[in-house]
Amino acid sequence: MRDHEPAAGRPGRRLTTRETAEVLGVKPETVYAYVSRGLLGSRREPGGRASTFDVREVEELARRNRRDAAGTPGSGGELSVRTRLTLIDGDRYYFRGVDATELAARHSYEEVAEWLWTGRPAPGATFTAPGTAVALARHAVDALPEHTSPTDRLRVATIAAAAEDPLRFDLSEEAVLNTARVLIPTLVAALPPVRPGHRDEGSLARRLWGRLSGRPVDEDCLRVLDTALGLLTDHDLAASTLAVRVAASARAHAYAAVSAGLGVLEGPLHGASSGLAHRLLLDVLDQGTAVPVIADELRAGRRIPGLGHRLYTGEDPRARVLFALLEQVPRAEPALLAARDIVATTARHTPLHANVDLALAVFTVSCGMPASAGETIFAVARTAGWIAHALEEYGERPLRMRPSGHYVGPRPPQPLPYQAQH
Template sequence: MRDQEPAPLDAERRLSTKEAAELLGVKPETVYAYVSRGQLSSRRVTGGRGSTFDAREVEALARRNRRESAGSSPSGGELSVRTRITLIESDRYYYRGVDAVDLATRHTYEEVAEWLWTGRMRPGTTFTAPAASVAVARRAVDTLPEHAAPTDLLRVATIAAATADPLRFDLSEDAVLGTARTLIPTLVAALPPAGHDRRDEGPLAHRLWTRLSPRKDPDEASLRALDTALALLVDHDLAASTLAVRVAASARAHAYAAVSAGLGVIEGPLHGAASGLAHRLLVDVLDQGDAAPVIADELRAGRRIPGLGHRLYAAEDPRARALFALLEQIPRAEPALLAARDIVETTARHAPLHANVDLALAVLTTSCGMPPTAGETIFAVARTAGWIAHALEEYGERPLRMRPSGLYAGPKPPQPLPE
């Protein structure tokens, strides 16, 4: 028996937080999480504390949530995708059943990537880029204008590397793993240096540092934080970019093309580019010495506060918690850490939201002298390993299964020919 739809709400009525939570069937703090993700708009109560919400928006969101929780699409197909890679539950996440934070804090990015791909740990593994692949990728990247975004550089480098690989159409597991182990270091090698000589040997995080920070002699704590950030971000279940990768792999696109699909999605402000917004917010707070006026300006402009809240975690993002713990060991990161804490505490006065990994990345990039786009670069390089894992998994499924049917809502045919 279907649940009865509630009667339409008064279009002019505004709901309290308690009323909105009851209609949505969630806790009050989850209502504010919807606001932080741009799924609801709120209005502060005049002369008091708390917020009100548009009744029509809340009702529409409740209907969407009911449809999604039904577990099937209009065409009868499953909305979920079976995977053995990442599990997220109870404010923790796991890579192949192993706590991802434990893996990331005890192993290098390359070792965690290997675990994700094969389920085997290969201590001391490092990725090496073929000279021919690096050469063609660098030539392609060098043709781009100086203002090109990191994802522009990485997309072009990916396509260029594909042209140098005559075996790219081999979708066997061994061939795809070979591609993965060379593509990721090729992407890093193709990035321009950050004011000093490139480093093309050693752990991948050390090589990436020379592309992101102008500081020539990084301390071990900073390098460890960067390496751990990469490992923490390797995968996060079916994020939007990962779903795009699986769709491409379902059509049997080769691994380079599948990665390119992910890079095309990751550039959105609600995905990979979110860390850059958090970086700029953090810099504004550091410049003004107080989060309150900066937060007020953001809210006055109708913008959500970047770096706060996550739809999959009711408490603090475990990736943020792990990264903050490492950053606390870096003396020069203290101002940025205090500014981040100020942002969380100031916003918590009306929206009980926790820090997410974008805010932690912003502290890392700010304290290491990196540009606002550095977090997006870290995110894209890290997630490439996860995309390869999902592409490999999808290659083992029925081809073209990622093909939902549209629910047509246009004019009923037949319609007359247009004049």
């Protein structure tokens, strides 16, 4: 630090590579790695051969590195990323400071998405997709095998939509927002309709309904679907959202960032969890009681889907809102009773509250939807949140999400493998 302190007192002086390495606490070769990644600028003085570095820029990078180190595993904290989007506080969560449950209950999914993207109200917001993008995405999705998962269909539709957009590498806020407003309805339109003759008109929730259920549109159920989409728009740095931010940090375009999120979402511990809860509910309805079903799950050593959430000590607020709406849907009563039976039965072993996956399962079972419907709802809804996080990340320094590996393998030098035996 003795070399560092005098430098700070003389802003006009530039640092040598060695001095820069000492200030940053790294090796000289790492300094050049920072330069190649755009994190640090360098300059060669007239007549000189060595690079020099601006004092203030080096000190700012050192401060950022210290802040980042304070949030990395092994430093006493967890990875943290600055965001203005979602705050989870106690058993409530907020979008840009506004209670997310109230926002989703009173506004359409499109309006919630616009609020998350811009922080400005957008009454009556609608999303429409150009026919060329829809036709290309549908053609790509229709070529997939019948057993293809919803997330795979959405991923293929995203790639097709990207291929049709020659301006996809424009990462300005306006361009990315225009992409979002086109991509989300394109994803919905690319999914094969369940009901023959379903017309793509009205709200996004209404258009999505025909891709999830073969029943005529039920206004009460449609309200549940629209609210679920709004509630699921974002939820801080879930695994899929972190993947999106990593992609955006590398300046991947918005379609590629969404594809990264979809890749993570398909895991059984994330977006596919509602499908497991859906099947559990069907088993309970078939048995007439949750006791033998829960007993079989516990005997097999499986986690009971639809229960508990690491961020909430009480009931998931998203589940609370959806259950309240479902209580107003007469056809949902059997599934609601089965869900309560699951919670009560499991509480004898471990007191866990219902989460949004169980609420989604009640909805999908009640509306005659397949087990994969919850995953589709989750993916479509969360696309808006991914776009919001990508936009935030585009405003940060590039490639900042580059943690260092903690190597625990054999220490070098090691002999070359597969050497010829003599």
